[in-house]
Amino acid sequence: MSTSTPELLRMEGLRKVFPGVVALDGVDFDLRRGEVHALLGENGAGKSTLIKMVSGAHRPDAGRILVDGREVRIHGAQDAEELGIATIHQEFNLVPALSVAENIFLGRQPRRLGLIDRPRMNADAAALLARVGVEDVDPRTPVGELGIARMQMVEIAKALSTRARILVMDEPTAVLTGDEVDKLFRIVRSLRADGAGIVFITHHLEEIAALADRVTILRDGSSVARVPAATPQDELVRLMVGRSIEHQYPRRQAPTGAPLLRVRGLSRHGAFQDVDFDVHAGEVLGLAGLVGAGRTEVARAVFGIDPYDTGTVEALGRQLPRHDINAAMKAGIGLIPEDRKGQGLVLDAAIEENLGLVTLGRSSRFGFVDRAGAHEAARRIAGRLGVRMAGLHQHVATLSGGNQQKVVIGKWLLADTRVLILDEPTRGIDVGAKVEIYELVNELTAAGHAVLMISSDLPEVLGMSDRVLVMSQGRIAGELPAHRATQDAVMTLAIGTTTPNEPEASHVH
Ligand SMILES: Nc1ncnc2c1ncn2[C@@H]1O[C@H](COP(=O)(O)OP(=O)(O)OP(=O)(O)O)[C@@H](O)[C@H]1O
Ligand SMILES: [Mg+2]
Known part of the structure; x- marks a missing residue:
């Protein structure tokens, strides 16, 4: 590596239409x-x-890319790899049917006498998984069977x-949450100490101060500022959205009414046990806990995506049949899933059609679909x-x-559901749009609807909930009213009270 130029990568005047x-229109980095x-x-x-220009997925329409001070053309993944560039994309590039090890070494499998050396590939994969702190994943597991956080760790291992x-x-x-973020930060810091350069994209401003050295801010396709990572958050927000944001969590309490959703004794072997809770009209009930505590599983069971073994779910006073999404939707329940790519969208359909997916049935008048109404709402x-x-x-x-x-x-907000379950609603959403989503939640509760909000973003749960339920190892570990719900109180419940002598029970799955 050349020492005269400490610059690994430079992009000048990049444009993409x-x-x-x-x-992109004039990006320097x-x-x-x-x-x-x-x-x-x-x-x-x-x-x-921008980063797809570096990974070889897109080519710029104008501008230059230099690696180690030399102009390069990156025409594909292979070119990028030869230049020493690895990219972890926002949309995972994993093949669900292939094993973890096969995904990690896709196209680069170790060979012996011309054949893929599986024992060695699995052993190498296991070592990488240990390095990213997921040693409990067997490298032979099909990637499709992993949860979304684990998939991300496999991408990182790759x-x-x-x-x-x-x-x-x-x-x-x-x-990722808590522990996994810590592990990732440790890995990134050690790579940095070894002289690597890391481009890190995040919507979590606190991560910038914790991990980064510099920040480049993009606005409408142009690089508008380059500042030290220690720049105060409100200044970063101002540079990013062009205005300041006063109240990040604008929760307005609404009068609470009857319970709209009532869950009793809900259990599924290996996932959750004896889950009881009510969500009232006008209320935001937060559901906090560590990843794997069983929150998403409970939400999916309530909405009928997955079955449960025992217990009951009642919506607006009527008991719902088990494992029946249509019945749940008819009863006025909606679920915005955490895995939105997989479960929430028809990717090759238009925005308008996607927004109308839940409402279309309802906006029909005399059997005709009210297209103009649907269009206006969208x-x-x-x-x-x-x-x-x-x-x-x-x-x-x-x-x-x-x-x-x-x-x-938007699709679910348009659907006018009485009980809306939000699973990690603002994951991947920028700070300005988050506030808008919170305002829409306020409008729902003001109109007498009920909201169940699952979130791993503690400030968000604390800032937006009227009550917080904490799940730990598949059970409700406790309930906190908003005024007593502090980060410490939630974490104490979330971590649970397992003594060192008991068998390790943190992995519910
Ligand atoms: N293949 C494509 N065809 C048409 N438009 C595209 C394509 N890829 C990206 N765009 C558009 O380019 C713009 C920039 O998108 P990009 O994905 O780079 O945003 P981003 O900064 O990564 O946002 P986010 O924080 O939501 O991930 C968007 O308006 C997007 O719709
Ligand atoms: Mg993006």
């Missing part, structure tokens, strides 16, 4: 050896498009396996959430990650 959208350079910007600002000098991470922490919600798009006809697949999330959320 998609049909109907100028995604540079990455030094031994630094973490954060990239910050609103949903649709161009972050993923990137590490290439021994890249330039590591690009597009929202790696979006699906336009309104897309506007409120600030979906950055060429128009409502744009395919969801070509929206930025955060804008896809907004479409799923």
Whole structure:
């Protein structure tokens, strides 16, 4: 490696145009050896498009890319790998049917006498998994059987396996919580200490101060500022959205009424036990806990996606049949899933169609679909959430990650459900749009609807809930009213009271 130029990567005047959208227009960026350079910007600002130029997924329409001071053309994944660049994309690039080890070494499997050396591949994969702190995952497991956080750790292991000098991470922490984020930060810091350069994209501002050295801010496809990572958060927000945000959690309490959702003694072997709770009209009930505590499993069972063994679910006073999504929807329950890509969207359909997926049945008048009404509603919600798009006809697949999330959320907000279950609602959403989602939650509760909010973002649960339930190891560990719900109180309940002598029970699955 050349020592005269400590600069690993430089991009100058990059421009990229998609049909109907100028995604990038004049972006400058540079990455030094031994630094973490954060990239910050609103949903649709161009972050993923920029890093796709470096991974070889897109080619710039104008501008230059230099690696070690030399201009390069990166035409594909192979070119990137030869230049020592590894990218962890926002949308996972894993093949669900292949094993963890096969995914990590895809196209680079160790061979012996011309055949794939499986024992060695599995052993190498196991070592990488241990390095990223998921030693309990068997390298032979099909990736499709892993939860979303584990998939992310496999992506990270895969990137590490290439021994890249330039590591690009597009929202790696979006699906991780607590422990896993800590592990990831330790890995990133050790790579930095070894002289690697890391491009780190995140919507969590506190991660920038904790991990990064510098920040480049993108706005509407242009690099508008480069500042030290220690820059105060409100200044970063101002640079990013062009205005300041006063109240990050604008919760307005509404009068609470009758319970709209009543869950009693809900159990499924190996997932959750004896879960009891009510969500009242006008209320936001927060559901906190560590990843794997069983929160998503409970939500899926309540909504009828998965069955349960014993217990009852009542909506608006009527008991729901088990494992029946249609009955749950008819009863007025909605669920915005955590895995929105997999469960929430039709990627090759237009934004407008996706927004209408739940409502279409309801906006029919005399058997005819009220298209004008549906169109107007779609336009309104897309506007409120600030979906950055060429128009409502744009395919969801070509929206930025955060804008896809907004479409799923918008679809359910339009559906006018009495009980809305939100699973990690603001994951991947920029700070300005988050506030808008909270305002929409306020409108729901003000109209007498009930909201159950699962979130691993503690400030968010604490800032937006009227009551907080904490789950630990598949059980409700406790309930805290808003005024007593502090980070410490929640964490104490979430971690549980397992004594060192008891068998380790933190893995519910
Ligand atoms: N293949 C494509 N076709 C058309 N438009 C695209 C395509 N890929 C990206 N865009 C558009 O380019 C713009 C920038 O998108 P990009 O994914 O880079 O945003 P981002 O900063 O990564 O946002 P997020 O925080 O939501 O992930 C968006 O308006 C997006 O709709
Ligand atoms: Mg992105």
